[in-house]
Amino acid sequence: MGDVHYAFGIDIGGTNTKIGFFDQNGTLLAFHHIPTDKNIPANLFVEKIAQESFALVSSYGIKKGDHRLNGVGAGAPMANFYTGVVSEAPNLGWKNVPLKNLFTEHFGVPSVIENDANLAAVGEKRWGAGKNLSDFILITLGTGVGAGLIMRNKLYRGHDGLGAEGGHVLIPHEKKRLCSCGGMNHLESFLSAKGIKQTIHELTGEDWTIEKLGTLYHEGNQRAKTIINTISEELATGLTSMAVMFGPEAFVIGGGVSKLGDSFNTVIEEKLNQLVHFSLKGKIKVISATVSSDKGAVFGGAALIFEELKK
Numbered sequence: 001m002g003d004v005h006y007a008f009g010i011d012i013g014g015t016n017t018k019i020g021f022f023d024q025n026g027t028l029l030a031f032h033h034i035p036t037d038k039n040i041p042a043n044l045f046v047e048k049i050a051q052e053s054f055a056l057v058s059s060y061g062i063k064k065g066d067h068r069l070n071g072v073g074a075g076a077p078m079a080n081f082y083t084g085v086v087s088e089a090p091n092l093g094w095k096n097v098p099l100k101n102l103f104t105e106h107f108g109v110p111s112v113i114e115n116d117a118n119l120a121a122v123g124e125k126r127w128g129a130g131k132n133l134s135d136f137i138l139i140t141l142g143t144g145v146g147a148g149l150i151m152r153n154k155l156y157r158g159h160d161g162l163g164a165e166g167g168h169v170l171i172p173h174e175k176k177r178l179c180s181c182g183g184m185n186h187l188e189s190f191l192s193a194k195g196i197k198q199t200i201h202e203l204t205g206e207d208w209t210i211e212k213l214g215t216l217y218h219e220g221n222q223r224a225k226t227i228i229n230t231i232s233e234e235l236a237t238g239l240t241s242m243a244v245m246f247g248p249e250a251f252v253i254g255g256g257v258s259k260l261g262d263s264f265n266t267v268i269e270e271k272l273n274q275l276v277h278f279s280l281k282g283k284i285k286v287i288s289a290t291v292s293s294d295k296g297a298v299f300g301g302a303a304l305i306f307e308e309l310k311k
């Protein structure tokens with residue numbers, strides 16, 4: 001039996017930052033999340049993540065720079081695998097943050113950074129819902145909307161590492177909604193948590209949480225049904241644009257909003273089949289993410305570390 005190797009997978013989201021500690025088989029040994037502190041500089045926040053991470057694994061005796069720790073794989077919006085920099089992340093208020101270097105500095109081990117949705121896709125491919133799929137698109141619905149593209153079993157990053165920003169495909173719509181990126185009528189304008197809450201308010205005049213929407217929908221509430229139909233159609237419109245370009249086997253839906261569950265997937269799949277080009281009708285499944293559904297990109301972070309080190 002060889003040595004046990006470990007990796008941290010970190011997911012810096014607009015609201016929470018998740019920390020996962022893994023062995024090389026993908027076993028999640030410890031997990032913790034902290035609020036994402038957007039009021040301190042990124043350097044101090046990564047230092048805080050490192051302190052929390054090492055406190056989490058104190059029972060393993062893992063310390064900064066430990067040789068058993070293969071590395072840290074971290075996901076964040078707009079994180080670029082190739083440059084190691086987050087050029088601009090409106091949901092975090094970050095600009096030109098050298099995130100990879102910060103992780104290496106504070107953890108004392110090699111690190112990789114990657115767009116959070118890309119990383120979630122890597123996690124699903126290696127250990128989750130995408131294990132037996134060669135071509136799929138992961139969609140994360142949370143504070144923002146992200147996409148990760150697995151093509152022929154590999155993550156597709158685009159030529160400069162900023163490909164597959166599926167949250168920013170255009171949605172033809174009679175409404176005008178500003179996106180967090182400054183664009184107009186992007187998928188994220190409608191399907192981010194904020195976008196969905198805005199739709200709920202427009203249709204009911206009330207302020208519901210996403211959880212309340214889910215509960216009422218499962219109880220058969222008519223207004224909740226109308227909202228689910230509306231947001232499913234908006235999402236399916238965006239997925240249709242992606243589907244005709246890439247011909248995926250499935251869309252894998254993750255992120256906080258995906259907790260609306262399997263019946264939400266069924267509605268999305270129906271709408272997608274109505275809208276999509278005839279050549280693809282009935283061929284694309286809409287399924288729930290498994291490892292990234294509530295653990296975000298942490299599995300992908302660890303998976304990427306173990307993969308990169310094999311090279």
Ligand SMILES: [Zn+2]
Nearest residue numbers: 168179181186
């Ligand atoms: Zn946008």
